[in-house]
Amino acid sequence: MKINLSRLIIVFVAILLALFTLFPIVWVLVSSLKTRSAIFSTPIEWIPNPITLASYQEVFTYRPFGRIIMNSIIVGFSVVFLSFIVAIPAAYALARLRIKWKIPILMLILSPYIFPAHTLVAPLYLLFRSLEWINTYQCLIIPYTSFSLPLAVWLLTIYINAIPKELDEAARIDGASNLKVLLSIIMPLLKPGLVTTGLLVFMGSWVEFMYALTFTVNEQAQTIPVAIGSFYGRYAIPWGEISAASIIAIIPLATIIILFQRYLIKGILQGGLKG
């Protein structure tokens, strides 16, 4: 009987935690389905009646949210692609090649992980302004790629280390070069590592705020977080549109998390923490 009681408490606490976690998401989801007048009425209607998609429609018609989603997607995929091109060779060198000072080199690559964004943003702004890059994709893609490198190099090094060394030694006896070993032995076996790394890098790019806020001006290059952070209406804060846009911003990442949670948890536990 005693065991059942403690089990009951655990389930009760679990449900409380889940309710606390779901509460803001459900609140925003419910609000996104209300009519404008229902949002701005008290007391609050907890079940929208009638249910309407008007807020979603407004986000795409009154605001350039379609273009902004596309910006986020273009930036995100470019960052993942570029960070693979840059990080895979580095991870390969650190895991497999004969290099002096491996530990200090790794430390140096990891150190930018703790540089807070506001210690870098001013010089980068001056740099991009002088290049006339403000409000372009590249002034987001290049910094995001660079900031993903500590995590990407570190994770990929761990994944390459886990591939049995005998495989490349066999290839080397057959006369394969470093590059050949990377391309024909390592790469095919690196797929799970690339999935985890790619997802984490994409998520990092999808949510980034300070640089996007500073380096972009309008929908030509603005990404989702900046757009959602700066939704203002003429008379009142447009909570319906903010709610609809928030749900749209959450859906891709929530899907990724639900489908790949095991990979992702393993990834952040190995690579430290940065969402």
Next chain:
Amino acid sequence: MKINTSYFYLLPTFLLLFIVSFYPLLRTFQLSLAEYDLTYMKEPKFIGLNNYFILLKDENFITSLYATLIFTFTTVAVEMILGLIMALVLNENFLGRGIIRTILILPWGVPAVVEAQMWKFIYNDRYGAINDILYRLGIIHEYKAWLAKPDTAMMALITAEAWATSIFVGLILLGGLQSIPEDLYEAAKVDGAGRMKRFIYITLPLLKYAFVVALTFRTIQAFFAFDAIYVMTGGGPGGSTRVLSIYAYDTYFKYLNFGYGSCIAVVHFILGFILALLYLRMMKIRLE
């Protein structure tokens, strides 16, 4: 002489890190020694440590530092407790554990800006959920402007941040829990130790390492937090939630004072660095 081509593989990484991280960091240090007001100056003017002397007497800096410390330590304390509870719950076997885990991880998929807007809406003085719920329950008798008062604004920020990041603490601690060998518990059970005793004498001591790791990571991140605070309160009301990162950012881009902004950023960075070192020291001492 044969060149070792292995180093070429590291070249792109270092090139990018240099341009986008190391160079800007050094440049910020350099700008902190200069007067550089973008409204009228073309070039920064070297003024030595002047910005730092101004900073020491700047009341806004002191209040920002205070806000940063309150935000950091309260948030992390709440998160450590919530995270520990999450880890203990997820470590148990019960029907529906998979669903609960998926739900608890969801905030990870919520961008900080969205998190901020959600909670800003919830705390809204007229149409927000908190007022409605508390009013219906009879806890408050009139709607409150939570984000317009210094103490409740800080509390609202802390709720939002703890909501978003407790699960990271939870996952790290869960990893720690799962690495504790099952036989230890079995042996203690044979010796007649109850649930509470096993928790205090086995779980807590062996969880120390994971605990300090989570504590260090979260403290540093909270100390440098920007996104959610900027969107939710923008540092207000009356500067009460203007943490150092926001103070630095506003000094750059609101007042276009890049010299003084850099000075604030550098001091903030160094303080965070010292904080990290203190934790790492603590970790070493505790592990010995």
